Amino acid sequence: MLARLLGPASYGVIAIASLVISLGLLIADSGLSASLVQRKEIHDNDVRTAFTAQTLIGIGLALSIALSAPLLAHAYSQPILAPVLQVLAFTLVLQSASQTSAALLRRRMDFRRIQKTQVGSYLLSYLGFGIPAAYLGLGVWSLTGAQVLQTTLNLALLYHATRHPIAPLLQRDTHMLHFGGRILATNIVNWVSTYLDSFLLGRAFGTATLGLYNRAFFLLNTPVTVVVSASQGVLFAATSRTQNQTDTARQTYLATFGGLATVIVPAFMTAAAAAASLVEATYGQQWVNAIPFVLPLAIAMPLFALMAIAGPILAGLNRPQEELRAQSLAALVAIPALLLAASWSLAALVWVGVFVHALRFTLMTAAACNVLRVSAGTISRILLRAVLLAGLCAFLPALIEQFWTAPALLKFLLEILVSGTTWLLLLLMLPNVFTEPETKRYLHRLTRKLPQRFARRFA
Structure with a gap:
């Protein structure tokens, strides 16, 4: 429905921004989610360390992306790309903060909860905001707003499902860093x-x-x-x-x-x-x-x-x-x-x-x-x-x-x-x-x- 309403140009802008955000998310995760799932036993300090590191890296990357957005927009000759990328950089912080919760659910093999969260947040965001905004003529901002809303809902629902400790902690863990x-x-x-x-x-x-x-x-x-x-x-x-x-x-x-x-x-x-x-x-x-x-x-x-x-x-x-x-x-x-x-x-x-x-x-x-x-x-x-x-x-x-x-x-x-x-x-x-x-x-x-x-x- 959104493709019929918006056309190729809007999706080209979002595609570039999404590629940048997806790379940032990989860096922010730093393999810590996989480490939480893979190791035989974990403790609260392991969870706190992963959450703190992922969130801090996400904040740093989001700021870097926001500051460099005008350069990328100039490279692609798309001025609208700069503000879109700056807004979506905020979602990188939210996605980074949600990765620990998702890893804990995967460790428990509670994939039903993960799927419900992903599908539910997507439908609420794109049906509830994206399509109405596109009908009102907001163009690329309908996709941008829907993505921000989905990321926010996904973080809230995943954390509600795990309620893991979030007190900041950074400790050196050789296995976690190596793996x-x-x-x-x-x-x-x-x-x-x-x-x-x-x-x-x-x-x-x-x-x-x-x-x-x-x-x-x-x-x-x-x-x-x-x-x-x-x-x-x-x-x-x-x-x-x-x-x-x-x-x-x-x-x-x-x-x-x-x-x-x-x-x-x-x-x-x-x-x-x-x-x-x-x-x-x-x-x-x-x-x-x-x-x-x-x-x-x-x-x-x-x-x-x-x-x-x-x-x-x-x-x-x-x-x-x-x-x-x-x-x-x-x-x-x-x-x-x-x-x-x-x-x-x-x-x-x-x-x-x-x-x-x-x-x-x-x-x-x-x-x-x-x-x-x-x-x-x-x-x-x-x-x-x-x-x-x-x-x-x-x-x-x-x-x-x-x-x-x-x-x-x-x-x-x-x-x-x-x-x-x-x-x-x-x-x-x-x-x-x-x-x-x-x-x-x-x-x-x-x-x-x-x-x-x-x-x-x-x-």
Whole structure:
């Protein structure tokens, strides 16, 4: 709704500001949240130290961003970027202060509370403020205000759920600093590999083009982020509890990898086949120039999702250096490649971004397989099954997209129905062809949580 009301230019400005804030948040966290989750025992002083450090770093970074905002606005030739970034810098303090509460909930494996908080604060902020403000013509400030409100609500709800001690304390903790430092370095390297293309795209081709790319990215990345964030939190907390049980971690990794591949690869191949209908049905005619971005992003997103589940397992096994090594190597290749592509053409920059995702996936999967003793043949077999399933699911939607003339929404709904039905029938009729044994065992355990009549049928 907001994309239809505001158009690409407003989202280009917000995209640049959000990239800066997201990097600041990684630095403010300093890996301390992961340290609270990973270590076997924590005390009140550990919580106070993490909260104090994260909040102080957040305040310092927020001031730095606010002061340097005019320089960034000048670099992008967008005067409105300076005040927007200065306002959003305030959210960095709030987000930094909320990270300790979120870490404690992840440590307790209370992911339901985290999800309720995130979804609730988002809906209240964007439905309650963002959309009405956009209708009133506030433009980019409707997005800015909604983000400030969401961050404030999220902090209040998370702290209400934990009520952890907040008295200032800074104490030297070797384990926390060492483990957190490796996590911080890994997160920064990940950020560079993931978002450098957006920074370069906005600088080289303008904020309106960045807005188009950002919304296409958001459309495809949001479902992946929801699934991956939930999976990462559970995988990290669960693996941290059983740090020495490599066999259990291996089974968990294969079950998760196989399950994600079976769902995500067909979904995104269908999105690529139905790119025009997807964009027009969701955002409207003014966003048709975002359609060319859908195909490369639809290839990149499954690679990102399958890559991302390796990190929390390696960190939970106290091997974060493995991820840091793999991601650093990817970044060393990505930075010059993306800089060169940005000086060449928009298409080159976007497709080099896909190559970067493929490289990160290859290096991270290899690192996880090495630690967990998983063969390359097993991973290849899972991927081949997923690609075969995806091709069968996307075949009819591609024909519908190409040859049927109908309103975009109607066409896209039919494509979803056809693809989803094909996917379900193939899994039900040929489960041994398209599903890994570890995934089937996990799904069998999952069916026990269903009502009895459904559990018997699915089992």
